[in-house]
Amino acid sequence: MSSVIDGKAVAAAVLEECRAETAELKAKGITPGLAVVLVGDDPASHVYVSSKVKTCGELGLHSRKIVLPAATTQEELLAVVRELNADPAIHGILVQSPPPKHINEEEVVRALDPRKDVDGFHPENVAKLALEDPTGFVPCTPAGCMRLLAAAGVKTAGAEAVVIGRSMIVGKPMALLLMAKGSDATVTVAHSRSKDLPGICRRADIIVAAVGRPEMVKADWVKEGAVVIDVGINRVDDPSSKKGYRLVGDVAYDEVAPKCSAITPVPGGVGPMTIALLIKNTLQAARQLG
Numbered sequence: 001m002s003s004v005i006d007g008k009a010v011a012a013a014v015l016e017e018c019r020a021e022t023a024e025l026k027a028k029g030i031t032p033g034l035a036v037v038l039v040g041d042d043p044a045s046h047v048y049v050s051s052k053v054k055t056c057g058e059l060g061l062h063s064r065k066i067v068l069p070a071a072t073t074q075e076e077l078l079a080v081v082r083e084l085n086a087d088p089a090i091h092g093i094l095v096q097s098p099p100p101k102h103i104n105e106e107e108v109v110r111a112l113d114p115r116k117d118v119d120g121f122h123p124e125n126v127a128k129l130a131l132e133d134p135t136g137f138v139p140c141t142p143a144g145c146m147r148l149l150a151a152a153g154v155k156t157a158g159a160e161a162v163v164i165g166r167s168m169i170v171g172k173p174m175a176l177l178l179m180a181k182g183s184d185a186t187v188t189v190a191h192s193r194s195k196d197l198p199g200i201c202r203r204a205d206i207i208v209a210a211v212g213r214p215e216m217v218k219a220d221w222v223k224e225g226a227v228v229i230d231v232g233i234n235r236v237d238d239p240s241s242k243k244g245y246r247l248v249g250d251v252a253y254d255e256v257a258p259k260c261s262a263i264t265p266v267p268g269g270v271g272p273m274t275i276a277l278l279i280k281n282t283l284q285a286a287r288q289l290g
């Protein structure tokens with residue numbers, strides 16, 4: 001019988017910690033500030049950005065939402081980043097992904113002051129994660145996955161962990177976090193060129209799926225009693241739903257869940273954690289910048 005890891009409840013607990021930390025910082029005269037920059041009119045990005053700004057407001061953080069037209073040039077966007085780098089009221093800066101195609105996202109990330117890079121994508125923070133330097137920022141989604149494992153009481157030390165996906169946003173940092181001292185898992189990273197993915201997954205005590213393929217991980221890929229963290233968010237057509245689609249993860253939940261000791265649902269698993277860890281990172285930036 002599997003236990004369902006409730007991401008909404010764990011995220012709410014993290015946000016309560018953030019509320020208390022925000023009050024402590026404010027008592028010291030520091031109001032933590034997050035700037036979110038959005039280029040273009042992607043509707044999903046607008047929803048994400050609004051919810052980040054709303055959460056800041058609810059917890060007492062200062063926030064700035066900067067919406068730029070889709071035709072914004074690279075130079076104009078870099079100028080906004082530089083202005084935010086220099087703004088003492090702003091401790092965290094996030095440029096919502098994906099930007100329009102003409103924007104070189106890597107150059108934008110490199111232009112961020114790494115001390116304000118609360119997404120943890122700047123090379124300096126990538127290096128700090130590899131070096132296990134706690135002053136760096138850990139990307140929010142994998143950091144959220146680690147919190148979910150901890151909240152579910154999963155022992156990672158000595159566990160065989162398989163991370164499916166090697167993106168800079170999820171897979172790679174997830175693998176580094178699982179293998180870091182203190183977590184101490186034995187980690188395998190699988191990707192589109194991996195051979196016998198089902199066989200690799202069957203070895204795992206912990207599977208983290210970050211692929212972007214609806215319900216790819218099947219029941220016969222999963223060892224009895226394994227823990228499964230499903231990062232995937234995929235839209236599949238569903239004429240019976242009002243919206244015409246529903247969200248599913250990278251894991252075939254209905255068939256996999258009965259084999260697991262614990263599993264995250266989609267939605268309501270990893271998703272709510274990302275924003276909570278973004279706020280956590282902004283508070284870390286505010287503490288470190290003073």
Ligand SMILES: NC(=O)c1ccc[n+]([C@@H]2O[C@H](COP(=O)([O-])OP(=O)(O)OC[C@H]3O[C@@H](n4cnc5c(N)ncnc54)[C@H](OP(=O)(O)O)[C@@H]3O)[C@@H](O)[C@H]2O)c1
Pocket residue numbers: 141164165166167168169170171190191192193194197210211212213231232233234270271274
């Ligand atoms: N919950 C959240 O807040 C959150 C945050 C971020 C992302 N996500 C979701 O997580 C998923 C992954 O996101 P991402 O940004 O990491 O995606 P990504 O950059 O597209 O990376 C996907 C990874 O999956 C691998 N892959 C693709 N097809 C595969 C296959 N058939 N077998 C094995 N590996 C395969 C790719 O391998 P190669 O490297 O060989 O191409 C790549 O490493 C998406 O559904 C995304 O929406 C959720």
